[in-house]
Amino acid sequence: MEMNTDPFHRKITYLRISITDRCNLRCFYCVSADSLAPLTHRDILSYEEILVIVYAAVELGIKKVRITGGEPLIRRNVLHFIRLLCAIPGLKDVSITTNGILLKDMAGLLFDAGIRRVNISLDTLNPVKFQRITRRDRFRDVLAGISAAKEAGFSPIKLNVVAIKGINDDEIQQLARLSVHQPYTVRFIEFMPIGKKSCWHREKVITSDEIKSRLESMGSLQQVPSSVNDGPAKRYRFENAKGEIGIISPISDHFCATCNRLRLTADGKLRPCLFSDHEIDIKAPLRNGCTQDEIKKLFKKGIAEKPKQHHAGHGNNTCLRPMSKIGG
Numbered sequence: 001m002e003m004n005t006d007p008f009h010r011k012i013t014y015l016r017i018s019i020t021d022r023c024n025l026r027c028f029y030c031v032s033a034d035s036l037a038p039l040t041h042r043d044i045l046s047y048e049e050i051l052v053i054v055y056a057a058v059e060l061g062i063k064k065v066r067i068t069g070g071e072p073l074i075r076r077n078v079l080h081f082i083r084l085l086c087a088i089p090g091l092k093d094v095s096i097t098t099n100g101i102l103l104k105d106m107a108g109l110l111f112d113a114g115i116r117r118v119n120i121s122l123d124t125l126n127p128v129k130f131q132r133i134t135r136r137d138r139f140r141d142v143l144a145g146i147s148a149a150k151e152a153g154f155s156p157i158k159l160n161v162v163a164i165k166g167i168n169d170d171e172i173q174q175l176a177r178l179s180v181h182q183p184y185t186v187r188f189i190e191f192m193p194i195g196k197k198s199c200w201h202r203e204k205v206i207t208s209d210e211i212k213s214r215l216e217s218m219g220s221l222q223q224v225p226s227s228v229n230d231g232p233a234k235r236y237r238f239e240n241a242k243g244e245i246g247i248i249s250p251i252s253d254h255f256c257a258t259c260n261r262l263r264l265t266a267d268g269k270l271r272p273c274l275f276s277d278h279e280i281d282i283k284a285p286l287r288n289g290c291t292q293d294e295i296k297k298l299f300k301k302g303i304a305e306k307p308k309q310h311h312a313g314h315g316n317n318t319c320l321r322p323m324s325k326i327g328g
């Protein structure tokens, strides 16, 4: 078996790295009350430590990295870190997930640093609702950030919508329409039970089938053949649209059989599955002077210990960490 293949024959090639647990928004479904006390500078991995880990991961077969958080763009000197990350030989793809607030000023610099693909979170097109969801009045900054990303030349630009009943189910069609006149991929993601104090409830999930049928009522929705960077999204396109639709169903139709990812939390834990609190500490061994080979061993352990599938969404099954402290 190859070094990066897990016991269920999945090849692990993708690492999501959270570089901070801090955020400039307070989305009610992501930052729970117990996640408000942020980690200290000493608690989180330094950029140098993250780079050492990525060098080892690439030797094991990691080819794609996504930078996330918290809000990754608020961490100091993030552009310098990204430049170094993008220069790692063997790393074929570096992307970022952001709430877009700082993109107005940073999109061009991010592009110059080497990033080409950006995911921006946008759950609503209503500024009042935006403030209700995020507890911050930054809607216009996000819109400006999305335009700046387009200006800078990012492609694709994916707009991530977490679909929650009673919150934005009345906007699914309006959000989807963004993909018609703009070259954006609007991606609907099912609401996931994450964090012990999460406000998740099964009744709040809008399943991917429901989303699809609402979109089908808008016009002809054609399936787009999948390609390597799709991840778990099922892709669609309205006739003559400039952009695309993505539908991601971690709950109603999980895609664990093709999961190719590991997560590295800001405090240096390797997390084999988003929904499981089983983690492997890399920070302590790293700070105790472990070798590159020892980091590779920890990664192999993470790969070997990936569960066959998650059981989130059944009963009370969820993990302890809130999303903001894992890295979405």
Ligand code: SAM
Residues within 6 Å of the ligand: 023, 029, 030, 068, 069, 070, 071, 072, 097, 098, 099, 119, 120, 121, 122, 160, 162, 189, 190, 191, 192, 193, 194, 323, 324, 327, 328
């Ligand atoms: N701050 C960045 C952002 O806003 O995109 C990156 C981190 S955020 C945790 C990443 C993504 O996770 C966001 O799109 C957010 O909406 C999503 N997310 C957070 N909690 C979620 C949940 N319970 N279910 C589904 N998606 C969630």
